[in-house]
Amino acid sequence: MSSHDARVLGRRIAVVRGARNLRQTDLARASFVSLSMIKAIEQGRRLPSDSTLEALAAALRVDPARLLDTHTGTETRVSAALPAISAGIATYDVPLALPRRPLDELRTAVVQMGRWRLDAQYGRIAAHAPDLLEDVLAAFHAAQDKRAAARLVVATARSADAVAFKYGARDLSARLVDLMRWAVPYAEDPLLTAAVAYVRTEVFFTARAHAAAIRVLEAAMDAAPAVRDESTAAARGALHMRAAVVAGRDSDADAAHSHLAHARRLSAWTREGIYSGTAFGPESVRVHELSVAIGLGQDHTAEALGVVQRWTPGETLPAERRSGFWIELARAQAWGGRFDDAFTSLKRARSIAPQHTREHSWAREAVGTLVRLRRTDDASLRSFASWIGAC
Numbered sequence: 001m002s003s004h005d006a007r008v009l010g011r012r013i014a015v016v017r018g019a020r021n022l023r024q025t026d027l028a029r030a031s032f033v034s035l036s037m038i039k040a041i042e043q044g045r046r047l048p049s050d051s052t053l054e055a056l057a058a059a060l061r062v063d064p065a066r067l068l069d070t071h072t073g074t075e076t077r078v079s080a081a082l083p084a085i086s087a088g089i090a091t092y093d094v095p096l097a098l099p100r101r102p103l104d105e106l107r108t109a110v111v112q113m114g115r116w117r118l119d120a121q122y123g124r125i126a127a128h129a130p131d132l133l134e135d136v137l138a139a140f141h142a143a144q145d146k147r148a149a150a151r152l153v154v155a156t157a158r159s160a161d162a163v164a165f166k167y168g169a170r171d172l173s174a175r176l177v178d179l180m181r182w183a184v185p186y187a188e189d190p191l192l193t194a195a196v197a198y199v200r201t202e203v204f205f206t207a208r209a210h211a212a213a214i215r216v217l218e219a220a221m222d223a224a225p226a227v228r229d230e231s232t233a234a235a236r237g238a239l240h241m242r243a244a245v246v247a248g249r250d251s252d253a254d255a256a257h258s259h260l261a262h263a264r265r266l267s268a269w270t271r272e273g274i275y276s277g278t279a280f281g282p283e284s285v286r287v288h289e290l291s292v293a294i295g296l297g298q299d300h301t302a303e304a305l306g307v308v309q310r311w312t313p314g315e316t317l318p319a320e321r322r323s324g325f326w327i328e329l330a331r332a333q334a335w336g337g338r339f340d341d342a343f344t345s346l347k348r349a350r351s352i353a354p355q356h357t358r359e360h361s362w363a364r365e366a367v368g369t370l371v372r373l374r375r376t377d378d379a380s381l382r383s384f385a386s387w388i389g390a391c
Contacts, residue, residue: 005068007044009053012067014042016060031059050076054123063121065354070387074123074355078167081126085160086172088133092179095141097134103148106136110152113159114277118318120356122163129160140183150186153179158199158277165202166359174203194224194235195276198242210250217243227269234275237266241280241288248295256292263288272316279318286311287325294328294362304332323353323360330366339370343381350384357388364390 017027024042028035033055040046041056048056050064053071057064065071101109109132116124136156140149161176163169180196187193197220204213217239227233244259263285272281286307293304308329313322326349333342346366349357357363367390370381 005070006041006047009048009068010042010044013038013056013060016062016067017042020060022060027056027059031055058124063119063123063354065350065358069350069354070383071354074126075167077123078126078163081130082164082167082169082172084130085126085133085164086175088130088137089157089175089179092137093182095138097138099135099139099142101135101139103139103143103152106132106139106152107148110136110155110159114155117159117162117277118274118279118320120166120320120323120353122166122355122359125159125163129156129163132156133160140186146186147188150183151189151192153183154187154192154196155277157183161199161202166356168359170206173206177203189276190223190225191231191235191276194220194239195278198238198278201242201246204246205249208249210246213246214243214250214255217246227266230270230273231275233266233269234273234278234280237263237270237285238275238278238280240266241285244288245291245295248292251296253296253300256296260285260289260292274318279321283313283317284321287313287317287321290325290328290332294331298335301332301335304329305336305338319353320356323349323356325349326352327357327360327363327366331362334366334369339373342366343370343384346384364388 024038025035028038033052041048053068054064057067113125113128133156136152140146140153143149157176157179161173164173164176177200184193184196197216200216201213221236221239224235225232227236240259240263244256247256247259267282267285270281272283290304290307293300313325326345330342330345333345346363367385367388371385
């Protein structure tokens, strides 16, 4: 890390600490880092180790890469956690342990993990997922009425799946989806069942089994409750959004735009928000307009670039979804020869959700294209390419 990086890091820590209304002594207490070390770091005189940086980031409730762009320590934590997650779900249908935490405490932890998922805080999920999976499964097996515990199992598995899927552990991701499908009937919640069908299509994306994905999504639409309020509209709307993306990947433009139209009409019933763990609303549909155009390929570059001429996502959308928008826009901009704009979009994606950007194959592809063409500032591009693993 250069002295310039150290100064930038120190300023960022100080700014975030101030925004959290924390004194340096408060940060020292919360992070278990000495006060003298924090003062030296904020003044740019000391370079923290990965473990110290991560301790400060955890105390400040931000991802470490929000403080230091080049931080890559998350991969170590995720790699260490994946085998533990795999072991924890190996016997999910066999009661092996007694509950260690009451249901209310588990619910609080599960909700927090869901927020980390939406904000693409994969390292924090990885650190807590093995124990939380064990605890919610124990609570499920011990419960007489399994509905509440089943919801916690589904939500925890979905957060763990986000880590497995993003970091390429596709077999583990598929097993976590199977765990969700096993648990969700016990929840007796048709909206949650629709959400699990939405998540299940990850398996088909990986296998490029687009026809199967559409069939599953259409079956889920048929089984979903009739639209009567925001929640029921969002359940169907999210399924149509996902079906639009699948159809786009399958080069079926008519089906993709038809599903988008359905999602757009359903979004008129809702405010932008999180419904059964999935973001849905007018802004989410607009993000998917770009996703569909990108999925249809380079012949639809003008359509993709047209989305950003009318709108860009606001701060109310989850970080993962906003980051994804800028990554997909960068791909379209690179296709259209707008190389400087593409690099700006990638940097914006990283500033929003660094872990999501670093693990996104399309972000790596777009950076690789820019590196080959050498059409932007070489030094900063090389640094970005090194961080994302594109060189």
